[in-house]
Amino acid sequence: xxxxxxxxxxxxxxxxxxxxxxxxxxxxxxxxxxxxxxxxxxxxxxxxxxxxxxxxxxxxxxxxxxxxxxxxxxxxxxxxxxxxxxxxxxxxxxxxxxxxxxxxxxxxxxxxxxxxxxxxxxxxxxxxxxxxxxxxxxxxxxxxxxxxxxxxxxxxxxxxxxxxxxxxxxxxxxxxxxxxxxxxxxxxxxxxxxxxxxxxxxxxxxxxxxxxxxxxxxxxxxxxxxxxxxxxxxxx
Amino acid sequence: xxxxxxxxxxxxxxxxxxxxxxxxxxxxxxxxxxxxxxxxxxxxxxxxxxxxxxxxxxxxxxxxxxxxxxxxxxxxxxxxxxxxxxxxxxxxxxxxxxxxxxxxxxxxxxxxxxxxxxxxxxxxxxxxxxxxxxxxxxxxxxxxxxxxxxxxxxxxxxxxxxxxxxxxxxxxxxxxxxxxxxxxxxxxxxxxxxxxxxxxxxxxxxxxxxxxxxxxxxxxxxxxxxxxxxxxxxxx
Numbered sequence: 001x002x003x004x005x006x007x008x009x010x011x012x013x014x015x016x017x018x019x020x021x022x023x024x025x026x027x028x029x030x031x032x033x034x035x036x037x038x039x040x041x042x043x044x045x046x047x048x049x050x051x052x053x054x055x056x057x058x059x060x061x062x063x064x065x066x067x068x069x070x071x072x073x074x075x076x077x078x079x080x081x082x083x084x085x086x087x088x089x090x091x092x093x094x095x096x097x098x099x100x101x102x103x104x105x106x107x108x109x110x111x112x113x114x115x116x117x118x119x120x121x122x123x124x125x126x127x128x129x130x131x132x133x134x135x136x137x138x139x140x141x142x143x144x145x146x147x148x149x150x151x152x153x154x155x156x157x158x159x160x161x162x163x164x165x166x167x168x169x170x171x172x173x174x175x176x177x178x179x180x181x182x183x184x185x186x187x188x189x190x191x192x193x194x195x196x197x198x199x200x201x202x203x204x205x206x207x208x209x210x211x212x213x214x215x216x217x218x219x220x221x222x223x224x225x226x227x228x229x230x231x232x233x234x235x236x
Numbered sequence: 237x238x239x240x241x242x243x244x245x246x247x248x249x250x251x252x253x254x255x256x257x258x259x260x261x262x263x264x265x266x267x268x269x270x271x272x273x274x275x276x277x278x279x280x281x282x283x284x285x286x287x288x289x290x291x292x293x294x295x296x297x298x299x300x301x302x303x304x305x306x307x308x309x310x311x312x313x314x315x316x317x318x319x320x321x322x323x324x325x326x327x328x329x330x331x332x333x334x335x336x337x338x339x340x341x342x343x344x345x346x347x348x349x350x351x352x353x354x355x356x357x358x359x360x361x362x363x364x365x366x367x368x369x370x371x372x373x374x375x376x377x378x379x380x381x382x383x384x385x386x387x388x389x390x391x392x393x394x395x396x397x398x399x400x401x402x403x404x405x406x407x408x409x410x411x412x413x414x415x416x417x418x419x420x421x422x423x424x425x426x427x428x429x430x431x432x433x434x435x436x437x438x439x440x441x442x443x444x445x446x447x448x449x450x451x452x453x454x455x456x457x458x459x460x461x462x463x464x465x466x467x468x469x470x471x472x
Contacts, residue, residue, distance in 0.1 A: 007341075008377055134241065137241065148411050161240060168239070169239045171431065173382040
C-alpha cells in the first residue's frame, strides 16, 4: 500500500516558555501521576540510564518500549495504571523515547511545562503567567514525524491561551493546530484517528485514549525544575 | 504581544518520491515558469553562488531576499513577473532560502518533484506514477517553522493522491494537512491567512496569492534531474 507522509523542516525557536506535548501518552501520564500526588518525575530516554537512576534513588520506575513493559520496571506508561493510588511523596522515573527528545529540544527555554488535553486550561494559565513574550507549543511527534494527537493537544491548549490573551499573535503552526482542534465536541473522535491511537487499541490500551481526551479534567501542570535537565515537579 | 508558536521535531524519512512544497512562492513560481516553456531551473540558496552560476552559464537569474529584488538579478520570485513571456529554451536560476533547504532535505529521495496548489493534480499523478511504496510531501516552511500555505498545498495534493489511490495509508501529518485543506471552496481564504501572505500583501504581491490559490490550473510538474543536486526540468 502506498504510504503518504508529510514532514516539516526542523525548528530551532527561542522562547520564554516551552510546552512539551506528547498526548499519547507521556505528558498525559505525567499529568495524571502528579494529580495523584507524585512529588517529582524524571523523564529519561535510555533504559539503562533509567534503571541505574532508579537503583541509586529508589524511585518508582515506569516505562515501556513499543507498548511492552520493560524488565526490572515497576510499571508501564499508562495514565490509568496507578489510578486511585496515592502517590504523595513518591518520586518516579518515566522512560520514554519521543517525550525525552522533545524535553531535550525544549531545554533552552527558561520555563518548560508538560502539556496535554487533560490539563489544557491549567497549562494555558501557567504558560501565560510565566511568558514575557512567547509560548512555544512543542509537539513531540513519533520518531520525527508529526503526531495528530500532539497537534490536537496543541490546538486545545492554544484555544485556552487565546481565551486568556485574545490578541496573541499566531504563527502558522498554531493556525494549523487550531483548525485540527476546531469542533470542540470531536476531541475524542479526532484523537482516535491518530496512528498511535490505533497502536494503543491493538495493545489493549483503549481506555487510555478516552482518558487522554478528557479536556481540562486535571488542574495540575508539571513544570521543569530549574537547572535540572529533565526533572519535573507539579504546580497546582 | 504574546507570540504563540508550534513546532515539530525534525524529520528524516526515507521515501521513493519527495514532493517539495513551498506554495508562497518558490514551487508556485517554478511551476509557472515551466508552464511558459522554461527548459531548466537551478534552485540555489546562496546569492553569490547564484550570481557566479549565472555569469558562467548565461542563465536568467531570479530571486530576492525578504521581498526585495537582489542587485545583479534579472527578476524576482513572483509567478506573475514573466506572465505572457515565452520562456522556451531558457534556463533560469531561482535563488531562495527556504525552498533550497527543502530541496536539499529531499535530496536522498530517488525522485524529487516541486508541488504547489497550482499543479496539485499533475504532481499527484506524477508522484503516484513514480512511487513504488511511498510519497513524502515535504513542506518547506519559513525559517524552520511550519507554514500554513505549505500544509494547505500538501492537503490539496494529498486529496488528489487519495482520489487516485483511495486505500493509501495516511500518516498523521497527512491527516493534519487534509483537515487544513478541507472545505474545497476556501483554498484562497485559507491561503490568505498564512503569515507569509500578509508579508506579500504588504510588499504589493497580492495578486501572487490569488495566483498561487488556483488549484490544478497548471498541468506541468518540475522534476529533479537525476544526479544533479538541485536542477529541475518539466514533465507535462
